[in-house]
Amino acid sequence: MDDIRERILAATYACVARWGLSKTTVEDAAREANVSRATVYRTFPGGRDELLDATVAWATSEFFLRLYEQVQEATSLEEVLELGIRFARRSILEHEVLQRVMQTEPEKLLPALTVESVRVRDVMADFLIPYLESRGVLPGVDLHEAADFLARMALSYIAAPGRWDLEDPEQVAELVEAELLAGVVGPPGDPR
Numbered sequence: 001m002d003d004i005r006e007r008i009l010a011a012t013y014a015c016v017a018r019w020g021l022s023k024t025t026v027e028d029a030a031r032e033a034n035v036s037r038a039t040v041y042r043t044f045p046g047g048r049d050e051l052l053d054a055t056v057a058w059a060t061s062e063f064f065l066r067l068y069e070q071v072q073e074a075t076s077l078e079e080v081l082e083l084g085i086r087f088a089r090r091s092i093l094e095h096e097v098l099q100r101v102m103q104t105e106p107e108k109l110l111p112a113l114t115v116e117s118v119r120v121r122d123v124m125a126d127f128l129i130p131y132l133e134s135r136g137v138l139p140g141v142d143l144h145e146a147a148d149f150l151a152r153m154a155l156s157y158i159a160a161p162g163r164w165d166l167e168d169p170e171q172v173a174e175l176v177e178a179e180l181l182a183g184v185v186g187p188p189g190d191p192r
Contacts (some may be wrong), residue, residue, distance in 0.1 A: 004035065004039065007033045008029055008030075008033045008039075008043055008044070008051070009054060009055050010033070010056075010058075011029050011032035011033035011034075012024065012028075012029040012032070012051055012052070012055040013058070013059055014032055014054065015028045015029055016052075016101065017096070017097040017100075017182045019051060020101060020104055020105055021101055021105050021158060022105055024048075024052070025048065026041070026048050038173060051108070052166070056116060057119075059097075060116045060119075063088075064120065064123065066087075066091070067087055067091075070087040071084045071087070074131075076131070076134075076135065077128070077131040077132060077134070077135040077181070077185070078173070078176055080127075080128070080183070081150070081154060081176045081180060081181075082169065082173055084154065085157060085158060085166060085167055085172055085175070086169065086172050087168070088154075089158050089161065089166040089167075090157075090167070091158075097168075117155065120155065121148070121151045121152060121155060123152035124150075125144070125147040125150070125151040125156065126147070128147045128150050128151060129147045132147055132150075132184075132185070136185060136186065137184060137185055138184065138185060141183075142183055146184045146185075149184065150180055150181075153179070154179050154180065155179075157175065157179075
């Protein structure tokens with residue numbers, strides 16, 4: 001059943017890429033996946049809304065698998081954040097489907113992304129904990145709260161970098177040091 005689910009999600013994503021969220025139907029997804037409508041409804045009993053929400057979640061998970069591949073060799077908290085922020089921002093800007101849907105149907109996409117953002121933030125925070133443990137947090141800073149803060153801030157800057165050029169490695173390094181890690185960890189070379 002997981003193979004069918006994956007096939008339906010990939011097919012729905014292809015349909016969204018072609019026609020957008022509001023024009024993609026269960027019938028389109030079934031035809032693209034080469035399955036019956038009944039199979040789609042058995043797999044996604046909530047119908048079209050559940051199918052589209054699951055497709056957004058699936059695409060988000062795929063993105064984070066690629067992000068993990070980019071940062072898995074990092075040896076420090078700083079390196080994880082710098083590589084992750086640069087990769088994520090570049091990926092969002094280059095993601096044709098996301099950019100098109102954000103331009104044409106943000107009211108359809110944003111609620112699904114908001115729901116996913118909680119899960120994404122939690123996964124990111126959990127991923128950062130071992131790096132924070134290795135690096136050491138400042139006295140009085142709760143490890144889990146620090147990880148949650150870093151995940152929230154990284155997501156915020158990825159979505160809206162403000163004055164920071166996230167294509168420039170030097171600016172990203174400065175952002176990580178000055179805005180993300182300040183108040184969370186001590187100076188580099190000062191493990192706690």
